[in-house]
Amino acid sequence: MFQTERTLWLAFKAGDRRALDQLFKTYYPNLFRYGIKICANADVTDSTLQDFFIYLFEHRQGLSVPKNTKAYLFGAYRRKLLQHLQDTRSTRIKQQAFRTQQIDIQFSIEDMVIRDEQELHTQQMLMRMLNDLPKRQREAIYLRYYDDLDIRAVAEVLSITYQGTVNTIHKAVKTLRAHPGLEKIVAS
Amino acid sequence: MKNKTAFNQIEDLLENDSFVQWATGETARDSIFWEQWKKANPDKTEMLEDAIAMVKGLSFKLKDISSNQVDTALHQLNSRIDTNTSTNSVRQRFRWSRIAIAASIAILTCIGVGLLYADYQDMESYSTAYGEWQTIELPDGSTVKLNADSELEFAKNWNEGEVREVWLKGEAFFDVVKMLDQDTEFKVITSDLDVEVLGTSFNVKARGEKTEVYLEEGKVKLDLGSRITYMDPGDVISYSARQEKIVDRRRRTSAAIPSPSSWKEGVIEMRDSDAFDILNKIEEIYGVTMSVRNKDIYDDLYQVQLPMKELDIVIPILEKSMGLKITKQSDKIFFVD
Structure with missing residues (x-):
């Protein structure tokens, strides 16, 4: 096992297949969850992810060492998947990429943490409020809190500025906190 | 707390380690x-509370991805790489058995996946050529009038209670039926924005680098990606995703002002319009080039009412109402004098 992201990446660049395995195993689950949110299709997500890693492996020598591996992989895979959706003809999923820059992430009740009956109600409300947010705020919230990327990493994935990302997440959190019943969920 | 920074912006707090640790409750070190x-x-206070909320964030339940799924995908990946690049004879020998195992696992996975995502479906697609119009009935009984040179797509089957989605390139007028059961949303998606309604009538024009929405009646929500805005009857909003801004926002205050959706009645009506807008409209609908040789025509404002018929019929009416001479140069090019 490679201990740091840097050694892992350098080994990957050198063509070490164990590094490829480790990179794939480490990031496949998160990227798969993200892909499913983007295209709503498990087959497409799985096959584009494999294509993506093959692409990385074939182009490994030209890749620089990313500052943040996870952010790099999320951003690069997002572009690859959108490109694929754009090129696919006559299926519903193609249409998800109609607008290339904006992803329509929908939160479902399975995404919510529900321990008891009382929580069910607030979490349903939270889910509705989340899905009512503008798309970019929704995706930023997803990346920041669902996938635990820091703000700089979110900015990298969305290709927007750091300041823009702070504002986007701030607006979303403000909207959620202003809603009666949700003050505690997004607690201060 | 040695760092004596002024905390004026929310990011000053978010970037401060001491603050983040205090907000998450990791340590009480700097709590005083x-x-x-x-x-x-x-x-x-408000900024501080927002910052704390942003640091603490939201908790989500992560979708479970089985290690079996990851392993299968990895097997497939590796065998694909081996097939492409292998020169190694040992690997060569193992390859086929690995592919066989991977394939059988893959088939099992695909069956499961297929069941889960069976609702993903085929699309119905309509398009109009230049100078052509079409009325389409949607699966929910709503009607769409598709203007010339436009394209509409939607799923073949609409499930009850699911958002009704259509994709538009070009221009269309929507008359959306409100669902009896409840609040089943109807969504028109263009390359710039989403128009979200329950039941209402409105015109959407997605051409060039912007989308213009005109609301005739009811209420409409526009998702512009980075923000949301609402429309009232008579509102006209144009948004460009590329420029990330509303490029035009106005209100049609009286019935005397020509409606952006007048084309659906088979008439193009323009009042107090300059020649540029009128000729542009003709170019847009008929896919022709109107080459203006007499630039003086731009100085005047015109009123025109054109029937939506073949271009041969429209040209003489245009000449008469604008007092111009239009000469046909070829099928696609006209000179305006």
Whole structure:
């Protein structure tokens, strides 16, 4: 096992297949969850992810060492998947990429943490409020809190500025906190 | 707390390690400092609370991805790479058995996946050529009038209770039926924005680098990606995703002002319009080039009412109402004098 992201990446660049395995195993689950949110299709997500890693492996020598591996992989895979959706003809999923820059992430009740009956109600409300947010705020919230990327990493994935990302997440959190019943969920 | 930075912006807090640790409750080390700071800066209470909320964030339940799924995908990946690049004879020997195992696992996975995502479906697609119009009935009984040179797509089957989605390139007028059961949303998606409604009638024009929405009646929500805005009857909003801004926002205050959706009645009506807008419209609908040789025509404003018929019929009416001479140069090019 490679201990740091840097050694892992350098080994990957050198063509070490164990590094490829480790990179794939480490990031496949998160990227798969993200892909499913983007295209709503498990087959497409799985096959584009494999294509993506093959692409990385074939182009490994030209890749620089990313500052943040996870952010790099999320951003690069997002572009690859959108490109694929754009090129696919006559299926519903193609249409998800109609607008290339904006992803329509929908939160479902399975995404919510529900321990008891009382929580069910607030979490349903939270889910509705989340899905009512503008798309970019929704995706930023997803990346920041669902996938635990820091703000700089979110900015990298969305290709927007750091300041823009702070504002986007701030607006979303403000909207959620202003809603009666949700003050505690997004607690201060 | 050694760092004596002024915390004026929310990011000053978000980037401060001491603050983040205090907000998450990881350590009580600087809690006295932050409690005091809070008291000393009552005008920044809201910012502080927002920052704490942003640091604490939301908790989600992560979708379970089985290690079996990851392994299968990895097997497939590796065998694909081996097939492409292998020169290694040992690997060569193992390859086929690995593919066989991977394939059988893959088939099993695909069956499961297929069942889960069976609702993903085929699309119905309509398009109009230049100078052509079409009325389409949607699966829910709503009607769409598709203007010339436009394209509409939607799923073949609409499930009850699911958002009704259509994709538009070009221009269309929508008359959306409100669902009896409840609040089943109807969504028109263009390359710039989403128009979200329950039941209402409106015109959407997605051409060039912007989308214009005109609301005739009812209420409409526009998702512009980075923000949301609402429309009232008579509102006209144009948004460009590329410029990330509303490029035009106005209200049609009286019935005397020509409606952006007048084309659906088979008439193009323009009042107090300049020649540029009118000729542009003709170019847009018929896919022709109107080459203006007499630039003086741009100085005047015109009223025109054109039937939506073949271009041969429209040209003489245009000449008469604008007092111009239009000469056909070829099928696609006209000179305007």
